[in-house]
Amino acid sequence: MAPSIPENLENVRHLISQYEKKYARIPDSVQLLTVSKTHAAEKIMEACQAGQKHFGENYVQEALEKISTLNAYNLTWHFIGPVQSNKTRAIAENFHWVHSVDRLKIAQRLSDQRPKSLPPLNILLQVNISHEDSKAGVSLDELDTLARSCNELDNIVLSGLMAIPSPVKEFEQQRGSFHALREARDHLINQGIVSCQHLSMGMSNDFEAAIAEGATIIRIGTDIFGERG
Numbered sequence: 001m002a003p004s005i006p007e008n009l010e011n012v013r014h015l016i017s018q019y020e021k022k023y024a025r026i027p028d029s030v031q032l033l034t035v036s037k038t039h040a041a042e043k044i045m046e047a048c049q050a051g052q053k054h055f056g057e058n059y060v061q062e063a064l065e066k067i068s069t070l071n072a073y074n075l076t077w078h079f080i081g082p083v084q085s086n087k088t089r090a091i092a093e094n095f096h097w098v099h100s101v102d103r104l105k106i107a108q109r110l111s112d113q114r115p116k117s118l119p120p121l122n123i124l125l126q127v128n129i130s131h132e133d134s135k136a137g138v139s140l141d142e143l144d145t146l147a148r149s150c151n152e153l154d155n156i157v158l159s160g161l162m163a164i165p166s167p168v169k170e171f172e173q174q175r176g177s178f179h180a181l182r183e184a185r186d187h188l189i190n191q192g193i194v195s196c197q198h199l200s201m202g203m204s205n206d207f208e209a210a211i212a213e214g215a216t217i218i219r220i221g222t223d224i225f226g227e228r229g
């Protein structure tokens with residue numbers, strides 16, 4: 001029988017703390033974001049009962065249904081998929097974090113549409129770090145300008161950077177991309193954008209390399225919920 005969601009969570013948490021030790025990271029400095037896209041609300045409930053509170057979703061309509069079903073659990077929702085302009089209002093009203101902002105227009109809309117009754121929305125800028133073919137992500141060249149503009153907006157906080165490097169098997173190659181994202185983050189902090197602390201990087205296949213390079217949030221789907229259908 002396949003291991004249960006609580007067992008998977010236990011295993012991943014154990015690996016996180018091992019890697020924190022191995023790479024001289026501060027204990028509990030790496031946050032586990034469980035990616036629940038395509039998985040039913042019941043599975044999220046199981047993870048929640050095993051102590052997991054942060055969930056990542058990629059599709060707005062699917063996420064809104066789960067957020068509403070699971071309202072009583074007080075979960076923290078992260079939007080990690082491509083953001084279309086016609087979905088920014090739903091995202092601004094229902095999520096706590098957005099990891100995938102890659103242009104100013106989207107950041108502006110999220111800021112304008114964030115309800116004043118809620119705390120500012122945490123946003124991460126998605127960087128196209130390994131020049132992957134997918135067009136998502138701001139280039140390193142344009143990152144500074146975008147970050148400075150986002151930093152001026154009222155109802156969002158520029159909380160860090162995110163990347164989805166092209167999948168590679170080799171550990172040192174994985175580290176290379178994550179290292180570049182870390183340097184970009186450090187540069188922005190040195191430029192005075194001190195809120196830009198988080199590094200959302202690492203998925204089921206490469207989170208050891210991401211933790212080695214300073215990830216503060218790893219986004220894990222398959223290793224927790226199993227293969228997506």
Ligand SMILES: *Cc1c(COP(=O)(O)O)cnc(C)c1O
Nearest residue numbers: 035080203204219220221222223
């Ligand atoms: C699906 C997804 C993940 C999770 O990937 P796994 O390989 O299943 O761990 C992480 N980040 C993003 C942006 C995703 O779309």
